[in-house]
Amino acid sequence: MTLLRTIERFLRDHNIPPTRFGREAVRDPRLVLDMRRGREPGPRMTARVEHFMNKYGKDMAR
Template sequence: MCLLNDIDVYLRRTGVAETTFGRRAVNDPRLVRDLRRGRVPGPSLRARVEAILSARPS
């Protein structure tokens, strides 16, 4: 899953915890764990995550 790979790169680059990323992106601290376990994101969720990934880290 390309989205999960992109998230992993972002997490390593920024030092943000998985739960923090999920909470900031979609208000779901289990997001990354669920994606690793096979959760398939819908178009809306994918768009919200991609927006976080493309934004400049603060």
């Protein structure tokens, strides 16, 4: 599954606006909007986004 698809599912599952997600994950509110237009994040940003999604899910389970 691509990163964008994973993010889109995360947004839907957690009811988070794309700008809030980008701001909280990597301090870039345009991240998701830019990815929808073809932006490809590098490996470091991908790791930060994946870490945020994993941590967010664990924090919500508490």
